């Protein structure tokens with residue numbers, strides 16, 4: 001039985017005035033406990049949804065948009081915000097929707113409603129989906145087909161990787177090396193290495209945007225992963241000789257077969273062995289420096305990849321080859337954790 005449950009309720013939080021209620025989300029194979037709401041001002045703030053857009057309900061599992069002749073795929077950009085279950089189709093360099101779009105068709109079990117608005121680049125169509133979907137698309141004769149799949153239907157394991165910081169929140173910075181860039185580079189490598197047929201890897205932050213902790217948590221809670229890696233880089237201004245890896249965990253959450261400390265320990269051993277580094281140990285985040293491990297009631301560990309203030313390690317943390325090495329270590333550690341989760345579950 002891979003039943004995850006919490007035994008203690010968490011009170012307070014640096015960023016939240018929250019009331020936790022617990023929602024049991026049963027997926028086909030893995031029951032997981034999640035907190036239901038993440039109410040904060042940012043999530044409350046209403047999206048500018050623009051004008052509602054008519055769509056024709058279909059039985060198909062694909063959504064499609066039929067464009068008028070002359071529309072080219074090069075003028076269309078697709079992106080998403082799955083912390084809100086929203087998919088965006090931007091049509092560049094157009095001023096009125098009537099000039100480009102003929103019809104929109106979609107399955108009502110997937111698509112709740114749609115809206116459009118003008119923006120700086122042209123026109124944005126927002127598709128409000130009913131769940132977290134991974135999307136694919138194809139373009140055929142002026143039609144944009146969007147295939148939607150729930151991660152849990154596709155993958156046995158789901159891993160979320162959070163590249164901490166981003167945008168104006170650079171994190172630690174030493175000699176021009178910014179934590180936000182290191183974490184994103186490593187996260188992308190982890191995805192490349194770990195993603196396979198049975199393992200779906202999702203990046204919470206995909207670019208240099210400054211996402212709030214709550215936005216990140218909302219994304220993860222929609223995704224419902226088995227494991228979350230939260231990546232950071234350390235500094236010690238008082239002792240530049242300090243180097244090595246540390247992993248933080250939340251000791252308040254507990255699973256019957258595993259604790260977060262065990263996940264942290266497994267990861268640190270595998271990672272440090274692979275990179276031939278130094279393990280500084282695993283620590284409960286009693287000072288609450290890592291919001292992700294307190295906001296998420298799924299196995300989450302915050303990994304400090306190394307010290308930017310250390311001469312040698314700081315140099316390594318500038319190099320793509322070292323990002324790849326770190327990612328390999330994280331991949332091996334993650335695989336071991338997932339395997340152990342599985343063997344305990346049987």
Ligand SMILES: [Zn+2]
Pocket residue numbers: 164165171172179231232233
């Ligand atoms: Zn950090």
